[in-house]
Amino acid sequence: MTTPLHEPDLALHVEDLTVSYHSKPVLWDIDFDVPPGVMAAIVGPNGAGKSTLIKSVLGLVPSVAGHVTLFGRPYRSRRRRVGYVPQRSSVDWDFPTTALDVVTMGLYGRLGWLKRPGRGERREAMQALEMVGMQDFADRQISQLSGGQQQRVFLARALVQQADVYFLDEPMAGVDATTERAIVDILRRLRDDGKTVIVVHHDLQTVRSYFDWLLILNIRVIAQGHVEDVYTAENLRRAYGGQIALLDEAAFMPADKTAET
């Protein structure tokens, strides 16, 4: 007997989600839906709970209320269809291991207990490294990689998971322009293959050129939907308050009038 699916047509469905830390709300009553096959950005000011939202969806941070489903099922039974790229700064890059080894870690969930990664797994990891253009660095110590290279290795580790929904936490933070472009290209290719990509993003300037779906967050949901409907000065002002003055007026002109990358 199978339980009926809850909102099976949505890649991600978050309802009434509330997360608190020391009885202070970090996320309050979040309703957030992402249809399959889009590239979605989560933006908001510092402390808006962007990373926390991703982490609570993945069950890494306990929530006090609400529920989350991916394609109609809770995360627990959908793990194999989810890929995750944590913030680069969340790990110690002086750990004694190689780039290839880190990518292979993406397969540990599928391998299960007691099994060791073998030649097949290493080949898959190598292919993922090639996708991010890092095949020449496979045997390099991760401490010797640049920030952008480390981020690519993390992305490759998620690619090797062969997921349907990808969560990325600030993948473009502190990387050079070349890496940023490479990452965006890979994410677009994933979307074009019908995957769903959900990215915590910090750079408002590039939101419209990179993404097609947008959630503006500041503890509560400020707005969500297609980028062109949601990315308005009014919505951003509600999320960022006074900080919005820092933004260029040109950023709000219609997409076809500004130069696209």
Added chain:
Amino acid sequence: MSPLELLHDYTIRNVAIGAALLGLISGVLGSFAVLRKQSLLGDTMSHAALPGVCIGFIIAGAREMGIILLGALTTGALAALVMLLLTRNSRLKTDAGLGITLSTSFALGVVLLTHIQNMNNAAQGGLDAFLFGQAAATLRSDLWIMGGITLVALVLVSALWKEFKLVSFDPEFAASLGMPVMWLEVILTVMIALAVVVGLQMVGVVLMAAMIIAPAVAARQWSRRLEGMVMLAAVIGVSGGVFGAVLSALSRGLATGPLIILSVSSVVMVSLLLAPGRGFVWEGVRLWRGRRRLRYQQVLTTLYRLAMHHADPVFRSEQGMLDTYHGHRTRTALRQLQKRGLVEWRSAPPDEPGGAKHWVLTTTGHEEAKRILDSLGREEF
């Protein structure tokens, strides 16, 4: 006593085997502790083992090793648990939590120790040896216990190898894959408590932390992968342990535990200094080389700029001019450049007054200077 006779001596053989087992288990588990930044957890647990030793003694009424070690394991693990709860559920930071747990449980241990000593129980003799260890008191039966614990730890580590690796490197990602991160961390912590228990009798509660940390830190300097680090840490632990044990046997009367710690620590010193890529010496040489390269590149580009400025590719620069421009002697740098064929030391044409020798860029020197300036421009962009 010759080294061969040493190995036939019953006590010394026991001590050496015990030290080897201790080095093995603490090298392997210490690697994970150090990588998870929990070096001091071992220290807390070993100090917290002291009240357990005393309670075990009180319950058994004699120096019953099994019960004493069980007590040590219980209070050691309990202290780790208290530490974990303290930092999770209060705003206490980890270092403060470790400090409080360590000193409180050690104080409790010392109080219990003096209480037992005042009971005038003849069997209590040597209980205070747990403070600094008393290797010579190691019995064959103790070795069986230590060996059993070490075996369990090694089997667990090899069975859960990839899980332990991922939890040590990226616990969040491990959790997203569905690994029971908390349980894996508990197992690792309990196993470190086991290593502490193994070492209590050899090196004592005070020095045990060094045994956990030192082999792992030394091995980290030389290894590129976790596999290599763990194995090397085990080797360093075992050889340091045996070396210390033999040293103390040869020197009659010097304490074994501290000698073991000292021999392992000397490996740490050497590793911190000399390890390729990570050691101080290596780091220093790299810095010196970089400075020297920078200096001769500067001199080379100066020659190039002078040539450009005078629109004369074979412009002849005088030594004094270059020295003045750079504010220091450039002769060494120029000799370097000359050796690489980038500049030439040419005498002035006979018709020119002064007639001193001059430095002139060669064709390859021109190309090299151009390349350096171009790459500089790219980096700025």
